[in-house]
Amino acid sequence: xxxxxxxxxxxxxxxxxxxxxxxxxxxxxxxxxxxxxxxxxxxxxxxxxxxxxxxxxxxxxxxxxxxxxxxxxxxxxxxxxxxxxxxxxxxxxxxxxxxxxxxxxxxxxxxxxxxxxxxxxxxxxxxxxxxxxxxxxxxxxxxxxxxxxxxxxxxxxxxxxxxxxxxxxxxxxxxxxxxxxxxxxxxxxxxxxxxxxxx
Numbered sequence: 764x765x766x767x768x769x770x771x772x773x774x775x776x777x778x779x780x781x782x783x784x785x786x787x788x789x790x791x792x793x794x795x796x797x798x799x800x801x802x803x804x805x806x807x808x809x810x811x812x813x814x815x816x817x818x819x820x821x822x823x824x825x826x827x828x829x830x831x832x833x834x835x836x837x838x839x840x841x842x843x844x845x846x847x848x849x850x851x852x853x854x855x856x857x858x859x860x861x862x863x864x865x866x867x868x869x870x871x872x873x874x875x876x877x878x879x880x881x882x883x884x885x886x887x888x889x890x891x892x893x894x895x896x897x898x899x900x901x902x903x904x905x906x907x908x909x910x911x912x913x914x915x916x917x918x919x920x921x922x923x924x925x926x927x928x929x930x931x932x933x934x935x936x937x938x939x940x941x942x943x944x945x946x947x948x949x950x951x952x953x954x955x956x957x958x959x960x961x962x
Contacts, residue, residue, distance in 0.1 A: 764791060764792050764793070764838045764839060765792075765793045765794075765795070765836055765837050765838045765839070766784060766792060766793070766794050766795075766837065766838070766839045766841065767794075767795050767796065767797065767833055767834065767836070767837035767839070767840045767841070768780040768781050768784075768794070768795075768796040768797075768841050768842075768843070768865070769796070769797055769798065769799065769829060769840060769841070769842045769843065769847050769851060770796070770798055770799070770842070770843040770844075770847060770934075770936075771798055771799055771800055771801075771843075771847070771936070771938075772798045772800060772801050772802070772805070772826065772938070773796055773797050773798030773801035773805070773826035773827060773828075774798070774801075774805055774806070774807050774808045774811065774824075774826055774938075775807070775808050775810075775811050775936065775937055775938050775945070775948070776843045776934055776936065776937075776948060776952070777796035777797065777798060777843060778796050778807045778811060778822060778824045778826075779807075779811050779814075779815065779945075779948065779949055779952055780796065780841070780843070780865065780934075780952045780956070781794045781795065781796040781824075782815050782820050782822050782824075783815075783820070783949070783952055783953060783956055784956055786818075786820050787956055787957075787960055788960070795827075795833065795836070795837075796824075796827070797826075797827045797828060797829045797830070797833050798826055798827070798828060798829065799828075799829055799847055799850050800828070801826040801827055801828040801829070802826055802828075803825075803826060803827060803828060804825045804826060805825070805826035806824060806825065806826070807822050807824040807826075808938070808945075810937065810940075810941075810942045810944075810945040811945060813942060813945070814942065814945045814946050814949045815949070829851070829854075831855070834851070834855045834858045835858075837858075837861065838861060839861055839863075839868075840858060840861055840862040840863070841863055841864070841865045841868055842862065842863070842864050842865065843864070843865060843933065843934040843936075844864065844932075844933040844934065844936075845864055845926075845929060845932055845933060846933075847864075848862055848863065848864050848867075852881075852884060856884075856888070859881055859884075863877075864932040864933070864934075865934060865952065865955050866932040866933075866934065866955055867932050868955075868959065869955035869956065869958045869959040870932075870955065870958055873928075873929050873930055873932060876925055876928050876929055877929075879925055880922065880925045880926070883918060883921045883922045883925060884922065886918050886921075887915055887918040887919065887922065890914060890915050890918060891911060891914075891915055894910065894911055894914045894915070895907075895911075898910060934948060934951050934952060934955075935947065935948050935951060936948075
């Protein structure tokens with residue numbers, strides 16, 4: 764199985780998760796990580812390297828931005844936050860069925876709500892496409908935006924209502940904080956991985 768972890772810059776949470784899973788996983792699990800807005804080639808943060816070294820895990824990491832190639836390589840995409848998941852859903856709609864937040868996947872949090880959200884997003888896209896086909900493509904973009912919002916208001920409200928019901932399934936971002944923040948994030952990721960991998 765190919766597992767892809769996704770965070771923002773691919774310098775803290777996702778490389779940490781990648782290293783921790785690689786350290787725990789059997790040979791049949793391949794692991795990579797990337798970031799929604801990663802600077803290609805950036806190294807992992809000093810604190811990330813430090814907290815992993817305390818467990819004897821060496822990290823030789825270069826940040827990679829998310830790409831079509833990576834999401835297609837993955838059998839399972841695990842994001843660090845709900846917003847990362849929604850960005851993957853939005854940019855790679857065909858990959859929705861294999862994309863989860865790490866907490867949702869490992870702890871089975873909010874699976875039913877996410878299933879309803881997936882349907883709501885699909886309904887929204889379908890209605891949006893129908894509206895765009897019916898209206899003049901030369902229409903003023905602001906006017907087009909207003910018409911789309913009015914036409915899709917019901918689906919948008921359903922999505923907002925479902926999002927309000929979600930529990931917090933985000934892994935805390937330690938970026939810019941002291942080493943203790945990174946240690947807490949590492950423990951949070953470890954807890955999810957242990958829950959997932961336990962027999």
